Amino acid sequence: MKKTKFILILFFVFFYFQEIYGEKQLDIKFQLVRSSSGRPIANATVVAKYAKASGITDGEGTAVLSFPSPGFYEIRIVAGDRIETSTKEIRYSGQVILISIREQESGGIIVSGERDKTPLSRYGLQQDEIKRIPGVAGDSLKALQTIPGVVIGVPVGVLPTAFTNVGANAVSGVPYSNSERGDLSLRGGGTRQNQYFFDGFPLSYPFHLGNQSSVLNNNLIRSFDVYTGAFPSRYGFATGGIISVEGTDRVEQNKTIVNMNFFLTDAYNQTKISPSISMITSGRKNYPNFVLLKTYPDAIPQDAKFAEYHDFQWKMIWDISNEQRLSVQTFGGRDRQAYTKQQASYERDGADPRPPTGLDRLFRTDGIRHIWKGKSFRNTLSYSRTEFREFFELRITNPATAENIFGLQNRTSDYLTFAEERLELDVLEDYIKFEGGVQFRSKETNLKGENITSTNRLFSQIFDNLINSSPQFRSIIDGDRIRYHEAAGFAEFQGKWHGFRLNPGGRVDTYSGSGEVNLSPRITGGYVFESTKTSILAGHGIHYNSPVSVEQLSKRAGNPNLFMERSEHNSLGVAQELPKGWSLKLEVFHNIFQNIIVADSYAIDPYSLNNDLRLFVRDPSNAINSPLTPRNLNYSNSGYGFSEGIEFFVKKTKDPREESGAFGWISYTNSLTKRNNNQARLSSDEQRDRSLENSQRTILAQTKIGTNYLNYYDNNTTEFIFNNDRMELYDLHRSHILNIVFGYKFSPEWQIGGRYRYFSGSPFTPITGANRLNQAATFGANLYIPEYSKAYNSDVYAPFHQFDLRFDKFDNYSWGYINVYLEFVNFYGRRNQSGQNFDNLRAYERGVNPAPVYDTVNSPYVQSEDPRGRIVYLPIVNLGMEVRF
Structure with missing residues (x-):
């Protein structure tokens, strides 16, 4: 109650005290x-x-x-x-x-001008529309999660990055997955098949761990575009979608903005050093775990976890002349995953000071760009290098005694080099424009497991079993590396005549891993009825993306010959401009995904080099006598899927000339997304019989007939592996997605805003029982392995819904302004389920074990007791202040 009174006092102090203007x-x-x-x-x-x-x-x-x-x-x-x-x-x-x-006679540089961006499958928002969106603590980029066709993924799991497929199924018994962990899915595309750009440079990841906040300062974001289908030919290396963020590119006057609230502090500064040189600097630091633990630890749910992070951005702009500009910039961020209550007790006990999860990742991008603009052309030359590093500590403990059975630390380092030469040309002024250029990307990823620990007497046996049975695990312990490069050329014409619009184009993508060259034709067009401001839009595009994971391309544990994934995007829509700032857009889409990389236990290379150093040391004669040996490839391009649906977007823009008024948007998506991994599903008896047979024969050849495998063995027998897989719901499928964002400015001093989100529940495979694991007696515990339904993704979680509310108070002064804001995140304390947790120490009990797991990051809440001792769930209250000098 004391904390409630304290919050109410702050509310009245900041929101009912206002300056009386006498002028x-x-x-x-x-x-x-x-x-x-x-x-x-x-x-x-x-x-x-x-x-x-x-x-x-x-x-x-x-x-x-x-x-x-x-x-x-x-x-x-x-x-x-x-x-x-x-x-x-x-x-x-x-x-x-x-x-x-800006002078007209010299054709001066206009870097920020739009050049007829296609309105089809593109949704863009400006900073003044998104800067104070409720429920995101002043984070503009979180607004892209309210765009049609955008689904929030699962950015962090138990096993991030290289550990996503190492032994997870063997321990938990979870059925195979048809998705991967990542930040966002756009129109049913994979979460790791999107590309993110900041000022045209690749952005490693858009959000900090857990989707808490974007990696870019709020005041640095000028606008962003989300391409969910048939995106322009300039954009490649993606089969899902494109998110392009544009930062501040011109400094008209010096200013500093500082934003402070309960959970983070950030600062932004732009300075005009000379008439031709400007500098922009910004940074941010959050501290949710510190604040919550110190102020109200009893309100934190047991399973809540937060990431500690910081980020930075710096940019120097030099207008060499009216025609030329040179810019240099660097940006990056760092995340450390830390639990709340668990972390506090860990530190109080004086134990290992590292977070229990031991997840630490960071990235940094350095870029340089030169722009040369004439009266009818603009040439842009860009170069950047990105370094990404991740540290992850894996611990397997005895659930009964907490004894460290096995642990190791994994370090991943990734280096991405990007270069682009892009030309924009006015072929026929006001009628035909041309955009074309070349792009180059090279990537190197290094993976290494180290600092292996254990306190269990059976450690050597467990470790040897893992080494011998899992090539993926063996490659991590010994270290692994992949290197490849991509080159692309693109061209697109933007034509308009009277009401007709036509943008034909295409790109050619080459990938060194498979040596393939792919042509991607793309075209968008439509007609605008000027009298009614009605636009008819249509588009089609082919897109390619190379493999993204080190475990997929590993020469030791994966398939280095994987091909590029392919997608086909088709869209048809209508857009209508209405009076008083209203506009609406309606689109239908059908996307097809082919050559999807999936885990494949049947793909084999019969003549792989027998170059495993560990096995060579143990038995060198075997490697000498048998230089070639069969090896499981573990991955293939067998996956297929589709996504189809309808999107609706209505937007109200407030007239900036008016002191008051309403603004906001409504987005709704109804879609169906399915996947088929095209993997034979064998019963336990069939798997046992196949293992016994293969232990007595060696494969000599393998071929594919459609999606089926045909194997030939040295005992003159053949094996036909029939693909009996079926099309099933995508793990991230949601039938309905609704977002309502609104704001109303009463006067220059007061504004109120709200955000409501509703998503259909995501599909999951229900647990129907559990089997007792007899081997667990070795560790002094009774363990139960869950048994899942044969009908994959046959059930759905309860719908996700949440309402956020924000109040803003503005005070203007001679030196700038103060904006005090109060947010109620998850206003009615909704607990949204994100998964289920099975307690391996207990038998299956319907409604009790497994127990629901609630989303405490995308949908946070605090818990308290009412006078009767019952637990009640309350919103997160965030009070902050933004000061502009």
Whole structure:
């Protein structure tokens, strides 16, 4: 109760205390300068129509206009034969507004201008629309999770990165999966088949661990585009979708913004060092585990976990001349996964100070870009290098005694080099534009297991069994590495004539791993009825993506000859612009996914080099006498899938000239997504019989007939492995996805916003029973292995829904403004199920074991007791303040 009163007091202090403005007239100074040289522009007319004010700049380029009240006003500049219109926010008397005019006669650089971006399967939002979206602590990029066709994935699991397929099924008994862990799925695509870009440079991952926050500072994000289908030819290396984030690219005036709340602090600064050189710096640090543990530890759910993270961004912009610009930038982030209550007790006991999960990952990208622009062309040359590193500690303990049976540390390092040469050309002004270029990517991944520990007397036996039975585990212990490169060329024409729009194009992708060359034709088009502002849209595109995981391409434990995955995107839609800032879009889509990389226990290379160093040391004569040996490849391109559905998006934009008004959007997606791994499903008896037969024969040849395997053995026998797999729901399938984001600005000082999300439950395979594991007696425990239904993904979890609420209070001062905000995240304390947990120490009991696991990251909550001693679930309260200098 004390904490509740404390929160209420803060609420009244920050939200009902406001400054009384005594001024009735605001005198604003406008300063006009040339963007290239910074020199003042004299004799220019400045007009504010709605304020009924105008003025002419003097020799220093200044003009003073009077405004009746704070708010947004349309400002028109008339300089010679140039007329420019923009919207500016008037906050206080004496405010100085700097307006930079770009010269037309030299064809000056306009880096931030859109060049006829296709509206088909693209959803874009600007910073002023997303900066204060409720429930995300001021994180603009989280708004992309409210876009149609976007499904939140499972970014962090028990076994991240290289451990995703090492022995997981053997321990848990979980049926095979038709998905992988990752951040987002776009229109049914794989979560690791998307590409993320920041200012055109590859972005390793968009969100910190657990989807808590984006890896980019809120004030740095100018806008973003989400391409969910048939994306432009410039974008490749993806079969799912593209998320392209654009950062601040021009500094008109110096400013600093500091944002502080209960869970994080971030800062942003932009400085104009000289008329032609600007610098942008930003950073962020979060501390949710510290705050929650120190302020209200009893409210934290037992299974709640948070990641500690920080990120940084730095950018230098040099406008060499009106035609040329050079920019250098670096950005990155770091995450450490740490449990809450478990972590606190761990530290109190004085034990190992490392987090129990031992998950630590980071990335850094350094990039340089040169832009050369003339009257009818723009050439962009970009280069970047990204380093990604991950540390993961795996511990297998005795569930009865917590004894460390086995543990190891894994280190993964990944290096990505990216280069692009892109030309944009006005072939026929206002009618035909051309975009083309070349891209190059090279990737190197290193994997190494180290610091193997155990306190169990049977450790040597367990370790040897793992080494001998699992090539994947053996490759981790010995170390593994993959290297490959990709090159691509792309071209696209953007044509428009009267109401017709047509963008034909394509790209050619080469991949060194398989030596393949793939052509990807793409085309989008439509017709715009100017009289009604109605657009008919259609598109088709082929997309390719190379394998992404080290365990898939490993020469020791995987299949180095895997091909690129392929997808086909088809879309048809209609868009309508409506009066008073309203617009809507309706699209239907059908995507096909082919050559999906899946775990395959039947794919074999009969003549693989017998070069396993560990086995060579143990039995060198075997390697000498048999230089070639059969080897399981463990992966193949056998997967197939599709996704089809309909999307609806309606948006209301507030007129920036109005002091008050409503804004927001509604997105809805109804879809069906299925996958087929095309893997033969054998009964336990069939698997046992096959193992006995294969122990007495050696495979000499393997071929594929459709999706079936035909094997020939040295005893002159053949084996036909019939694919009896079937199309089943995708692990991340959700039939219905609804997002409602709204805001209302009552005045220049007050604003309220809300966000409501509803997702159909994701599918899962129910547990129907459990078998007692007799071997567990060796460790002094009775263990039970769950038995799953034969009908894969035949049940669904309860629907996910949540409401977030935010209040904003703005105070304007001569030096800037203060924005105090109060958020109620998960307003009605909804517990959304994200999985189920089976207690291996207990027998199966319907409704009790397995028990539900709740999402405490995407849908956080706190727990408390009511006067009767019952547990109640409450929203997360986040109070923060943003200050702009």
